[in-house]
Amino acid sequence: MAAAAAARRGCLVALLAVLFLACAADGGCGGGVGGAAAAAATAAEASAAAAAAGAQPPQAAQQGAPRQHRVALSPDGDIIDCVHISNQPAFDHPFLKNHTIQMRPDYHPEGLYDESKVASQQNTQTITQMWHKNGVCPENTIPIRRTKKEDVLRASSIRRYGKKKHKSTPNPMSVDPDMLNESGHQHAIAYVEGDKYYGAKATINVWQPRIEQANEFSLSQLWILGGSFGQDLNSIEAGWQVSPDLYGDNNTRLFTYWTSDAYQATGCYNLLCSGFIQINNQIAMGASISPLSNYGGSQYDINILVWKDPKEGNWWLQFGNDYVLGYWPSFLFSYLADSASMIEWGGEVVNSEPDGSHTSTQMGSGHFPEEGFGKSSYFKNIQVVDSSNNLRAPSGIGSFTEQSNCYDVQNGNNGDWGTYFYYGGPGKNPNCP
Ligand SMILES: *[C@@H]1O[C@H](CO)[C@@H](O)[C@H](O)[C@H]1NC(C)=O
Numbered sequence: 001m002a003a004a005a006a007a008r009r010g011c012l013v014a015l016l017a018v019l020f021l022a023c024a025a026d027g028g029c030g031g032g033v034g035g036a037a038a039a040a041a042t043a044a045e046a047s048a049a050a051a052a053a054g055a056q057p058p059q060a061a062q063q064g065a066p067r068q069h070r071v072a073l074s075p076d077g078d079i080i081d082c083v084h085i086s087n088q089p090a091f092d093h094p095f096l097k098n099h100t101i102q103m104r105p106d107y108h109p110e111g112l113y114d115e116s117k118v119a120s121q122q123n124t125q126t127i128t129q130m131w132h133k134n135g136v137c138p139e140n141t142i143p144i145r146r147t148k149k150e151d152v153l154r155a156s157s158i159r160r161y162g163k164k165k166h167k168s169t170p171n172p173m174s175v176d177p178d179m180l181n182e183s184g185h186q187h188a189i190a191y192v193e194g195d196k197y198y199g200a201k202a203t204i205n206v207w208q209p210r211i212e213q214a215n216e217f218s219l220s221q222l223w224i225l226g227g228s229f230g231q232d233l234n235s236i237e238a239g240w241q242v243s244p245d246l247y248g249d250n251n252t253r254l255f256t257y258w259t260s261d262a263y264q265a266t267g268c269y270n271l272l273c274s275g276f277i278q279i280n281n282q283i284a285m286g287a288s289i290s291p292l293s294n295y296g297g298s299q300y301d302i303n304i305l306v307w308k309d310p311k312e313g314n315w316w317l318q319f320g321n322d323y324v325l326g327y328w329p330s331f332l333f334s335y336l337a338d339s340a341s342m343i344e345w346g347g348e349v350v351n352s353e354p355d356g357s358h359t360s361t362q363m364g365s366g367h368f369p370e371e372g373f374g375k376s377s378y379f380k381n382i383q384v385v386d387s388s389n390n391l392r393a394p395s396g397i398g399s400f401t402e403q404s405n406c407y408d409v410q411n412g413n414n415g416d417w418g419t420y421f422y423y424g425g426p427g428k429n430p431n432c433p
């Protein structure tokens with residue numbers, strides 16, 4: 001395991017070769033647990049991985065690699081490795097060498113809504129991940145979306161792969177308006193601040209926004225924030241995103257992000273660095289989700305809950321009503337080791353201003369909030385976790401957008417949806433040239 005950790009630190013590309021050879025050499029890949037379907041997937045994945053990995057130095061195989069029980073080749077081209085839970089990237093972190101994995105949270109927050117009632121009102125078809133069509137990961141493993149060589153080559157450097165390029169958390173209180181536009185990131189969000197928060201929840205409508213330039217992205221998420229918007233900003237983020245640069249396609253994917261120094265040295269997307277400890281064997285971070293909402297048609301949404309376990313202090317992540325994915329240990333953070341000072345919910349896009357005009361990259365459904373249900377994208381049942389570990393409606397909610405003619409947000413409140421907002425837009429249009 002130490003050797004595997006060293007290999008991982010050494011070079012991501014080399015690791016790809018190691019992973020492939022580990023499958024071929026120790027026979028642990030797709031053997032053991034797999035039936036005929038898994039074996040077929042393994043054969044297909046082996047040639048895919050061979051093509052991706054290119055030449056492999058023979059000694060790489062000897063260094064040892066995470067033992068993989070099974071591999072699933074997803075219809076969208078992803079390769080999902082089932083990695084033993086104790087071999088996950090988190091344990092490369094020096095502070096996690098002797099860590100005992102917490103297999104479940106000590107406490108869940110007390111709910112505001114009756115979840116079974118809320119669930120029964122929704123579409124019967126629940127959102128799942130595409131790779132489930134071709135496999136499952138056994139107990140005591142976690143599914144990890146494999147990083148391919150071409151994924152890394154799209155990044156400016158191996159060191160930057162999986163990290164955000166710019167400071168990108170919207171600061172609604174910024175006194176310097178130029179700062180907001182500086183990195184080309186645009187937002188349409190709702191937020192609360194001024195209290196101590198121990199988590200947040202939302203039901204997020206899922207879409208596939210069109211991305212104009214491969215180096216742009218569009219996402220919908222919640223932010224758990226601690227500290228000022230200076231160099232030491234702490235942030236935990238989760239939601240869905242379309243990011244051609246990160247994943248090589250336009251699929252809508254479940255993602256997380258964390259940083260404890262305003263996106264500088266610490267943190268990354270998903271499991272691309274050590275930090276988040278995953279315990280769930282059913283959901284892969286960064287994997288595609290479906291079905292997606294249609295304009296004027298069926299609407300689908302996901303529940304995201306992040307909360308701080310009052311006993312151990314870890315920040316837990318839950319997807320849907322059933323999947324507790326894992327946790328960020330409290331020691332990763334400074335401010336968030338205690339509590340969050342601000343929560344944000346909403347959309348973000350990168351506007352790289354191709355040809356000097358605003359990007360036509362869409363946020364949410366690509367339609368403005370005025371169009372309402374079925375056409376505009378929404379967040380509903382927005383809640384925060386208070387110091388007594390209770391979910392409650394946020395008080396004093398504000399909204400923010402840099403250019404409402406490009407992307408906008410409209411808050412609302414009613415019985416079924418609690419606190420909600422519609423958000424998004426098309427980007428470039430006659431009022432947003
Ligand atoms: C882990 O445990 C070993 C043996 O008890 C100890 O020497 C080492 O300092 C510990 N490491 C950390 C990071 O706690």
Ligand SMILES: *[C@@H]1O[C@H](CO)[C@@H](O)[C@H](O)[C@H]1NC(C)=O
Pocket residue numbers: 177178180181401402403
């Ligand atoms: C951002 O830039 C646009 C275009 O230059 C401008 O219209 C808008 O007012 C700016 N927004 C803020 C909040 O400064």
Ligand SMILES: *[C@@H]1O[C@H](CO)[C@@H](O)[C@H](O)[C@H]1NC(C)=O
Pocket residue numbers: 210211212244248249250
């Ligand atoms: C993603 O979408 C854009 C815009 O629709 C398209 O130009 C591009 O080819 C797509 N990329 C991939 C990898 O499918």
